[in-house]
Amino acid sequence: MDIFNEWPITTTLLLSIFSILVYNILRSNMPSKAKLPPSPPKLPILGNLHQLLGKPRHEALWQLSKQYGPIMQIHIGSKHFLIISSPAMAKQIMKTQDHIFCSRTYLKASEQLTYNFKDIAFSPHSAHWREMRKILVSEFLGPKRAKLSKRVLVTETESMIRALSLHPPNTEVNLSSMLFEIVKQMVCKVAFGTNYRQQPLKGPSLDAMIDEANELLNGSIGDSFPYIGFLIDQFSGWNRRLDDGFRNLDAYIDTIINDHLKDNLEEISEEDKDFVHTLLDMSKENASGYRLTNADLKALVMDVLTGGIDSTVLTLTWLMSEIMKNPRVMQKLQSEIRNCARGIQSVQDMNTTKMTYLKMVVKESLRLHTPAPYLIPHVSLSHTQVSGYDVFPSTIVLINAWGIARDPSVWGENAAEFYPERFENHDGDIGWDRFDMLPFGGGRRSCPAKNTAPANVEFVIANLLYWFDWGPPSGMKSEDLNMENKGIPVLKRKVPLRLVPTKHN
Numbered sequence: 001m002d003i004f005n006e007w008p009i010t011t012t013l014l015l016s017i018f019s020i021l022v023y024n025i026l027r028s029n030m031p032s033k034a035k036l037p038p039s040p041p042k043l044p045i046l047g048n049l050h051q052l053l054g055k056p057r058h059e060a061l062w063q064l065s066k067q068y069g070p071i072m073q074i075h076i077g078s079k080h081f082l083i084i085s086s087p088a089m090a091k092q093i094m095k096t097q098d099h100i101f102c103s104r105t106y107l108k109a110s111e112q113l114t115y116n117f118k119d120i121a122f123s124p125h126s127a128h129w130r131e132m133r134k135i136l137v138s139e140f141l142g143p144k145r146a147k148l149s150k151r152v153l154v155t156e157t158e159s160m161i162r163a164l165s166l167h168p169p170n171t172e173v174n175l176s177s178m179l180f181e182i183v184k185q186m187v188c189k190v191a192f193g194t195n196y197r198q199q200p201l202k203g204p205s206l207d208a209m210i211d212e213a214n215e216l217l218n219g220s221i222g223d224s225f226p227y228i229g230f231l232i233d234q235f236s237g238w239n240r241r242l243d244d245g246f247r248n249l250d251a252y253i254d255t256i257i258n259d260h261l262k263d264n265l266e267e268i269s270e271e272d273k274d275f276v277h278t279l280l281d282m283s284k285e286n287a288s289g290y291r292l293t294n295a296d297l298k299a300l301v302m303d304v305l306t307g308g309i310d311s312t313v314l315t316l317t318w319l320m321s322e323i324m325k326n327p328r329v330m331q332k333l334q335s336e337i338r339n340c341a342r343g344i345q346s347v348q349d350m351n352t353t354k355m356t357y358l359k360m361v362v363k364e365s366l367r368l369h370t371p372a373p374y375l376i377p378h379v380s381l382s383h384t385q386v387s388g389y390d391v392f393p394s395t396i397v398l399i400n401a402w403g404i405a406r407d408p409s410v411w412g413e414n415a416a417e418f419y420p421e422r423f424e425n426h427d428g429d430i431g432w433d434r435f436d437m438l439p440f441g442g443g444r445r446s447c448p449a450k451n452t453a454p455a456n457v458e459f460v461i462a463n464l465l466y467w468f469d470w471g472p473p474s475g476m477k478s479e480d481l482n483m484e485n486k487g488i489p490v491l492k493r494k495v496p497l498r499l500v501p502t503k504h505n
């Protein structure tokens with residue numbers, strides 16, 4: 001649920017009375033000499049909520065920023081938001097003052113779904129967060145797991161290519177669901193082992209549970225309105241939804257862990273251990289280094305499920321959509337891939353190292369289709385100044401990565417166009433030095449998979465385009481492909497991507 005878009009009238013009235021109180025308390029606590037960032041006029045009751053209704057949050061904020069500038073403040077209920085809308089301001093937040101803006105906000109859903117903030121993505125900045133992040137990087141994403149990850153990537157890509165080869169000629173496939181399946185298999189097999197339990201014993205599918213968790217983690221209406229927030233969420237049914245969502249995922253994670261507890265860890269070679277085996281090792285009495293609790297272990301698994309799948313699927317799906325819509329790019333990319341990989345006999349022989357145009361296409365797709373439009377909100381730890389404006393502790397910072405990446409004043413007149421060649425003269429890594437595109441966020445809270453995820457995307461795309469030619473469904477022209485998105489929390493396609501594969505000789 002998006003608190004800005006689903007806003008029943010009755011709830012609005014309830015909030016009105018309460019918010020006058022909160023507003024007056026906040027006003028009286030604000031130091032009188034503070035120089036605050038520009039802010040659109042707000043209602044004493046709901047703050048700026050009314051200005052954000054009716055369109056996706058990132059788009060509404062982008063429009064307001066055109067009027068109020070690249071650093072702007074808004075209020076929703078009791079919460080203060082700092083809205084950042086330029087590379088220079090993003091650099092202030094995620095580089096110059098990264099040590100101040102590196103925490104996360106409290107949300108009821110993140111508290112419950114992360115076993116009381118024992119995870120990485122939603123945990124406040126702390127020694128615990130640092131340890132958990134270190135574990136994910138070294139035990140799931142790092143070189144130790146690289147061999148298994150590569151093996152699984154190859155096996156899963158092979159089985160997708162095989163399935164496509166068996167597909168009846170001239171008929172469309174649902175590429176969205178195929179790509180979801182392959183990424184889910186990759187992530188789950190590295191995390192839970194090659195025999196992982198694909199579906200829970202009962203209840204909703206894993207796919208449905210992940211979708212639901214990601215929506216819940218976007219927050220509720222009650223999160224912005226303390227004291228009466230609980231009542232609102234109770235009456236709207238949101239609390240029950242959260243309880244159900246948590247109970248289902250928790251039961252699934254329990255099943256995975258119980259399956260692993262039956263294995264004798266001593267008998268499994270280091271190379272054959274999956275992520276959960278390693279975490280169980282780290283939770284033993286005699287564990288060297290950080291000793292994990294049961295909640296830490298489950299929270300890490302939760303992060304892998306909610307953070308590791310959707311963003312990669314989304315990147316693959318938008319990339320295929322964009323090149324389908326741009327036959328010039330598709331042709332150029334396909335000829336690079338077929339030249340570089342000429343004569344390979346199998347999926348595993350694909351080597352993307354020299355495919356420079358492919359790398360540009362991946363970057364361009366990540367620019368136009370930044371999966372998390374304003375990242376995971378950052379939060380300030382202490383009072384500071386940004387661009388001469390005072391920012392107080394616990395301010396929630398929304399960095400409008402979606403807007404920055406499409407801004408003509410940053411990317412030129414053709415900012416809205418899918419034009420990978422723009423990266424021929426673009427030095428610096430993706431969103432790292434220049435802060436003009438932020439698909440992986442930035443600073444110490446940036447995505448820990450930012451170095452590994454693009455290579456996986458390149459490998460899958462190179463194989464899809466090497467072994468097959470692609471066309472739109474019959475009766476449709478490439479340029480008519482629907483490119484609408486479903487809205488936050490991550491910008492998924494509104495309708496599944498259906499294309500027609502033709503085996504290439």
Ligand code: HEM
Nearest residue numbers: 121304307308311312375376439440441442445447449453
């Ligand atoms: C193309 C694929 C991916 C994209 C585009 C992506 C994007 C992002 C973004 C935008 C953030 C928020 C950064 C910020 O707040 O500044 C993030 C955080 C995170 N991502 Fe990814 N991600 C991807 C793949 C993955 C994978 C495969 C994992 C593995 C489990 C992962 C785990 C995480 C975690 C744990 C965080 C939280 C980091 C922290 O708060 O310290 N992501 N990701």
